[in-house]
Each structure stands twice: as C-alpha cells, then as structure tokens.
Amino acid sequence: MNPLSTPDHARPAPLRRWPQTGYPAMLTATAAWHVLVLGAWLVAPRAWPWWLAAIFANHAVFTVAGLLPRTSLLGPNWTRLPAGSRNADAIALTIDDGPDPVVTPQVLDLLDALGVRATFFCIGEKARRYPHLVREIVARGHALENHSQVHVHTFSVTLPHALRREIDAAQRTFEELSGERPMFFRAPAGLRNIFLEPVLRKLDLRLAAWTRRGYDTRERDPEIVAGRLLDGLAARDILLLHDGNAALTADGKPLILAVLPRIVEAARRHKLRFVTLREARVDA
Numbered sequence: 001m002n003p004l005s006t007p008d009h010a011r012p013a014p015l016r017r018w019p020q021t022g023y024p025a026m027l028t029a030t031a032a033w034h035v036l037v038l039g040a041w042l043v044a045p046r047a048w049p050w051w052l053a054a055i056f057a058n059h060a061v062f063t064v065a066g067l068l069p070r071t072s073l074l075g076p077n078w079t080r081l082p083a084g085s086r087n088a089d090a091i092a093l094t095i096d097d098g099p100d101p102v103v104t105p106q107v108l109d110l111l112d113a114l115g116v117r118a119t120f121f122c123i124g125e126k127a128r129r130y131p132h133l134v135r136e137i138v139a140r141g142h143a144l145e146n147h148s149q150v151h152v153h154t155f156s157v158t159l160p161h162a163l164r165r166e167i168d169a170a171q172r173t174f175e176e177l178s179g180e181r182p183m184f185f186r187a188p189a190g191l192r193n194i195f196l197e198p199v200l201r202k203l204d205l206r207l208a209a210w211t212r213r214g215y216d217t218r219e220r221d222p223e224i225v226a227g228r229l230l231d232g233l234a235a236r237d238i239l240l241l242h243d244g245n246a247a248l249t250a251d252g253k254p255l256i257l258a259v260l261p262r263i264v265e266a267a268r269r270h271k272l273r274f275v276t277l278r279e280a281r282v283d284a
Contacts, residue, residue: 069190070209075197078184078208081236081280090275091237091267093118094210095256096147096186097217097244099126099133103254104243108140110257114264116274118142121186121208124149124170126244127177134177143276146170146182146205156191163199171203184208184277208277213240214259220247222258229259230266238277239263 041048070079081087095118098104111118120137122144127134137144148155149169158166167185175181185205187196192207200207212232214225229239241263246254267274 069187069192074192074194075200076207078206078238078277080211080238081275081277082282083236084282086282087236087275087280089235089272090280091233091235091239091272092277092280093239093241093263093274094121094186094208094277095119095241095243096121097126097151097242098122099130099137100244100246101130101133103246103256104130104133105136106254106257107243107260108136108142110260111142112140114260116260116264117276117279118274119145119184119276119278120243121145121147121184122174123147123151123244124173125151127173131177134174138178138180143184143278144174144178144180144182145184145186145208145277146174147186148188149173151188153188155188156193158193158195160195160199163195164202167199167203167205171205183281208238210240211237216255216259217242217245217247220249220255222249222255222262225255226259226262226266229263233266233270233272235272 071077072079081090081092093116095107098107098120099122120142122134122137124146134144146167147170149166152158152166155163155166171182183204183206185200185203186208190209197207212229214228216225219225229241241256241259243254243256246256249255249258264274
C-alpha cells in the first residue's frame with residue numbers, strides 16, 4: 001500500500017446526511033398533470049383520445065429525460081463540482097465499472113506515481129469477487145462509491161422496489177468490504193428513470209454524472225480519448241474514465257493507463273488540482 005499523504009485539514013469531513021431539498025419539480029408536475037387529465041376526462045369523456053395522448057406525451061418526456069445522463073430534470077445531479085472557493089481550482093477524476101483484477105492494480109499504482117486521488121464508482125458484484133481491490137482503493141486514499149450491485153442494462157426501466165434493492169445491496173457490499181458507506185451513486189451508463197431520485201433520497205445518496213467523458217470503453221486511440229476529456233478543461237469539471245471494460249490500445253495496453261498521464265499533465269499545466277467527490281462537498 002502507498003497511501004497519498006494528505007494534511008488533516010484537507011481530509012473529507014465524516015459522513016453525514018445530505019441536506020434535504022424539495023422533490024424534483026418534474027415529479028410534482030407529472031402528478032399534477034395526471035390529476036388534471038383525469039379531471040378533464042371526467043368532464044369531457046368523449047375526448048378520451050386527447051387525454052390519452054396527453055398521458056403518453058408526459059411519459060415520453062420522462063423517458064427522454066432518463067436517457068440524458070447529465071440532465072437534472074429528474075432530480076439533483078452532479079455534472080460539475082459545486083461552486084464556491086473550495087472547488088475554485090479543483091477537478092475530479094472518476095473511474096467506473098471496476099474493480100478489474102488486471103487493470104485496477106495498475107491504475108492504483110499509476111495514480112500513486114502521479115500523486116492523484118480519484119473517485120472509483122465500483123460494481124458490487126465485482127467487489128465481492130475482488131474484495132482485496134476494494135480495500136486497496138480505500139487504503140490508498142481514493143473514494144469508493146456506488147455504481148449498482150449488478151450493473152444491469154435494464155436499470156433505467158426498473159421499478160422503485162427493485163431499484164432500492166439493487167442500490168442498497170451495493171451499499172451493504174461496499175460498507176461490509178471497506179468499512180465506509182458510499183455517498184454518491186452513478187447509474188449504469190448514466191441512464192435512469194423518474195423513480196430513482198426518491199430511492200437515492202431514502203438511501204442518503206447523491207447522484208453524480210460527469211462533465212465530459214472519453215468513451216474509453218470503445219475508442220482505442222488514447223489521443224482521441226484525451227482530446228475529448230481535455231477540450232475546454234476547466235475548474236469544477238468531473239471527468240469519466242473506466243478501469244472495468246477498458247478498451248485496449250493498438251499495443252494491447254488498457255487505454256486508461258495511456259490516457260491518465262496526459263490528463264494529469266494538462267490539469268497541472270492549467271494549475272488545477274484533483275479532488276474526490278467527497279472532498280468537493282460544500283456541506284462538509
């Protein structure tokens with residue numbers, strides 16, 4: 001183990017509950033819309049095709065919103081670090097879909113060499129398979145967060161009870177293996193539905209997306225991936241890479257290993273420092 005040294009004042013505060021805000025405006029709006037349409041149908045039942053079309057239109061809006069990982073229409077969503085002096089020169093590196101028995105150890109060693117902390121959004125099922133990697137992530141000073149238990153492709157069409165079961169299973173997995181309870185959740189592929197925010201609220205989790213991603217699970221050219229991540233790089237950006245399902249470069253190297261040094265060099269050239277999402281909290 002080679003934990004990065006951090007002054008006491010820079011360490012994240014102990015976990016505490018997120019401040020509670022109002023329910024997503026769209027959730028309230030859709031309930032009101034259904035009541036309005038029902039009332040209209042009672043008043044003018046012969047116009048039922050119009051009322052049915054109104055319901056379908058409402059559902060279509062929410063379906064489209066769920067397919068947009070960076071939207072806040074379905075509830076609070078970190079697409080950048082919170083504003084304020086605390087994050088005025090900070091960016092966050094987030095790494096998804098691990099832990100991977102081959103790639104994750106190399107990523108951890110490279111982050112140590114670069115002197116960078118990252119936020120790892122891990123899959124609970126993989127964490128169960130490689131518990132030593134989960135403990136290593138935390139021991140080296142990185143943040144461990146929730147990327148669901150199984151990472152199913154049908155996540156965005158899952159109903160509330162199943163959503164809670166899936167996310168809570170991952171919470172319990174990570175707490176058991178690492179001793180720390182995740183504070184952030186990232187949906188599989190970033191896709192979600194209207195039921196997710198109330199579930200996250202009950203589990204005391206905050207949704208986190210990203211500012212930009214490199215599509216490093218399918219692009220094999222590190223220059224292209226780095227370019228996507230660095231184009232317009234600015235303070236408070238959240239960058240997304242993958243240690244799980246990582247694409248390989250032409251010479252067979254996990255793409256994230258080729259991209260990370262470029263990202264860190266560019267960030268430091270812009271006088272930006274790396275923080276975990278936990279360290280970026282303005283409520284700490």
